[in-house]
Amino acid sequence: AQSVTQLGSHVSVSEGALVLLRCNYSSSVPPYLFWYVQYPNQGLQLLLKYTSAATLVKGINGFEAEFKKSETSFHLTKPSAHMSDAAEYFCAVSRGGYQKVTFGTGTKLQVIP
Amino acid sequence: NAGVMQNPRHLVRRRGQEARLRCSPMKGHSHVYWYRQLPEEGLKFMVYLQKENIIDESGMPKERFSAEFPKEGPSILRIQQVVRGDSAAYFCASSPRNTEDEKLFFGSGTQLSVL
Numbered sequence: 001a002q003s004v005t006q007l008g009s010h011v012s013v014s015e016g017a018l019v020l021l022r023c024n025y026s027s028s029v030p031p032y033l034f035w036y037v038q039y040p041n042q043g044l045q046l047l048l049k050y051t052s053a054a055t056l057v058k059g060i061n062g063f064e065a066e067f068k069k070s071e072t073s074f075h076l077t078k079p080s081a082h083m084s085d086a087a088e089y090f091c092a093v094s095r096g097g098y099q100k101v102t103f104g105t106g107t108k109l110q111v112i113p
Numbered sequence: 114n115a116g117v118m119q120n121p122r123h124l125v126r127r128r129g130q131e132a133r134l135r136c137s138p139m140k141g142h143s144h145v146y147w148y149r150q151l152p153e154e155g156l157k158f159m160v161y162l163q164k165e166n167i168i169d170e171s172g173m174p175k176e177r178f179s180a181e182f183p184k185e186g187p188s189i190l191r192i193q194q195v196v197r198g199d200s201a202a203y204f205c206a207s208s209p210r211n212t213e214d215e216k217l218f219f220g221s222g223t224q225l226s227v228l
Contacts, residue, residue, distance in 0.1 A: 009153070034216070043222055044204070044219045049216060090155060090156070101217070105155040
């Protein structure tokens, strides 16, 4: 069975500081991994996805994530937080057919001016 | 350039009533997924449909819940005899293909409140 664990349901950073959102996955086979962002009262939008082409994945809005097989991690980072980054972020894993996407419980990011 | 359209945005029902949630996928998308989001929880897969077919309903409660995606018209998630525990945000997503690396396009959700 596949699953993802997001460490920290709430993360606060100062504007301009590094953003680090943690995600660890569990999968018996190499997974496909995703980060989605949800702004208030909206559906989820894809930030980036890992499909084994490269371990460092760049996404939209300056976000990137690195797949580390040895650590079974896929942490999301951004060098400098912006106020508009305040949202909820979901890590997700897919294997065994797309409808089998499993989402983490989400991390709410607060950006402090 | 319409995305995934869900309506209504908010739905209030009393216990025992029926709730109907609608989802129109993006143009050209034939794969529809329904997810439920409870407070402080991630999205939970409910059902995957293609036109006129339910492909995977392993996430659907065994009773009171049903879904359809007819040849014409939107996909419908139907909840009969709602209870307070059904209160949640229900999201619909669509995709043009069903491959493991394909991304999902989400609607803005329907917030169901059961009084």
